[in-house]
Every structure is written in structure tokens, then in C-alpha cells.
Amino acid sequence: MVDSLLTARGLNKQFRSANQPVAVLSNLALHLERGESLALTGRSGSGKTTLLNILCGLEKPDAGRLQVLGEVFDSRAPEAGSQAEARWASLRRQRIGVVFQDANLMPALSLLDNVRLRARLAGQSEADCQDWLERLDIGELAERYPDQVSGGQRQRAALAMVFAMKPALILADEPTGSLDRHTAEDVTRQLFDLQARHGCGLILATHDTELATRCSHRLDLGHQPGT
């Protein structure tokens, strides 16, 4: 079995601000194997979210090569953008679970239906969807819509969606950012339990040093040249 989940080489990304180029990622490399976890740390604006977006295909690097779950994305490849988009979309639907700051819940679906939809799209059973909501302590909110619950409860629903899809790789941007300390500890424990049980990879961006120390590896983007 191939254990490498993700390899990135020579990633560069710059944005333009007030017509000036702002280098965010410069010649960045990283590698993740099955069962490993990586904490992305660094000061605000150092590029953590940008890197997570690149690692799931929501943002294009200016240069670099990515190998993600057996798929290769190379900025120099002649492949049409739409083909790469389709490969990224398929990875996000079935194999990469993404937990971002503004939890991607469908507003017209209840929390439970959001979790069920995510499981279905990933080809997983819908049988344990209510159970995931219970485990994240929002079982009694299953029939509510996203705009009828708090930001922290939405974030837990987003985690339930990711758990239900049983991904090979989880990307999480401040997964405990809007949770109180007690709930954050509970969610963190579940995140690492799930990772240990399924042997999936986990990359998370965090300002929480305690959460970062629970990961097997750490990459401080505050030290990237140009940031």
C-alpha cells in the first residue's frame, strides 16, 4: 500500500495588494503520510489559509507540484484548467474532508441532511449521520437549519460532515476557533480519535499551541521567506 498522502514541492503564491506583489508562499515543500498530522502555525497573514486552499484545489499556486492521494497537479503541466478542476472536485467530494472557517453548510438543508448529503456524495453510509451529530453534542439540533444555530454549533456540524464522509485526508482551518475551551477539547479529542481509527492524514491551521503540539509535525509559516 502506498502510504504517501500528500507531497508538495516548490509551491509559490503571491497576491497583489495596492498593485504591489505580496509573496505569501515561497518555494514551500511538505510531505504527509497516512496517519500523520501536521499543524500549520504562524502569525496572522502568514499564509495558512492560502496553503490549505491550495492543498484542496480551491486556490491555484503560481508555481509548484502537488501530489495528493495519487493525483498529480503540476503548474507546468499542459492540462486544461477544467480537467484539473474536475479532478480536484472529485477529490473534495470523496476523499478530502475540508473544515473551513465559514462552515460550508447548505442553508436550505437541516444539519442532519447536510451530514447525510456529505456522506452520500462520498459514497458512505448515511446510517451513522445522527450518531456523528450526537457525538459532537448537537444531536438535538439535527432538524434545525444552519441559520438557526450558533457559529460554534455550525462548526461542529461541519466536523460531523467530514467525519461522516470518512476521508483519507482532513484539512481544517482553525477547527476549534469558535468553540469554548471545553467543547474545543472535546472536538479535538474526536478529531484525533477519528484520525487514529481511520489512519487518515490531518493538516490543520491553528493559533492554538496546545492543538499544534498534538500533531505529529509542525510547519511554521511565519518563517517562510517573504512573509
Ligand SMILES: Nc1ncnc2c1ncn2[C@@H]1O[C@H](COP(=O)(O)OP(=O)(O)OP(=O)(O)O)[C@@H](O)[C@H]1O
Ligand atoms: N485574494 C487575496 N488577494 C490579496 N491578498 C490576499 C488574498 N487572500 C489572502 N491575501 C493575503 O495573503 C496573506 C495570507 O493570508 P492567509 O489568509 O492565508 O493568512 P493566514 O495565515 O491564514 O491568516 P489568519 O491566521 O489571520 O487566518 C495575507 O496578507 C492576506 O491579506
